[in-house]
Amino acid sequence: MSKFRNQGKKELPPISTASLPDIVFMLLFFFMVSTTMREVNYKVDIRLPEATELSKLEKKSLVSYIYVGEPKLQFQSTFGMAPRIQLNDQFATVGDIQDYVIAEREAREENERPQMITSLKVDENTKMGIVSDIKQELRKSAALHINYSSRERVER
């Protein structure tokens, strides 16, 4: 009888924390691999338009971005309120786009170049005039595959 009674009084050993760093490291590596740091600082305000027929940009390394929108508040004194183009970290004009596309193309491996995509991040209140100019420049520099970046619209 006493043989069984004794067992209940035994103290639980503390849980070993030796494997804790391993678990944390595992999580750490996961986030390190999946993370993408924001590469540019937006100098323009962009509120993307909404759409339903979206396709994802799968390979980030093949995408080059063109941003269009009103300059942020701190740049409005120098650049004004009218929508401007931003390439990389700088304000640019329509004439700079061809050089930008060529530079982006040079930075890629030769076999990846045909699959390059240009993503247009344009504010929804921008007038089409500037967008059409950009499209003409892209056509001239043979960057024909484009993606109008937009948000997912929730269907009511």
Added chain:
Amino acid sequence: MAKKIPEIPSASLADIAFMLLIFFLVTTTMDVDSGLERRLPQWVDPEELENDDRINERNVFVVLVNRNNDLLVEGEYADIDNLRERAKEFMANPYNDETLPEKEPTQIPYFGETMVTKGVISLRNDLDTQYGTYIAVQNELVAAINELRDELARERFGKPYKELEGDRQNAIRDIYPSRISEAEPKKVGGN
């Protein structure tokens, strides 16, 4: 006699790793960029561009967007909510209507000889059109073609278009080509 080096304490290892973990947790952005995918036409020198009006009028679905973001579809005011239905009707032409585009018999794998529409959607916008409206219109036109493809895929293969194998997708794409042409923008009315 060599002095024994004391073991480095590893108790703080977890803390350091946690700190790094929190840093990456905060800086990480998981959102995948997505958007409307389009292909621009090849650049043509304006001087070489000759105006050929060989395309029959009934084969063109004209969508105009003016500077006040109003829509003119086939010559009359229209609402963006009806655009998708009208574009679908135009591309499919189920009853072989005289005013809707002609069809041409074409050999297509999996389907045999099929009547393929000659219809082209022409989208023209004003320089002052808002980008948001333009994307909304583009979205409706792309959606119309995607829905037609999806309906055909379900009817024929019992699966949505996106889940089909590559060559079946190609066959459906041949029947409903994504022909949205964008004319060079210019002023299109609206005072």
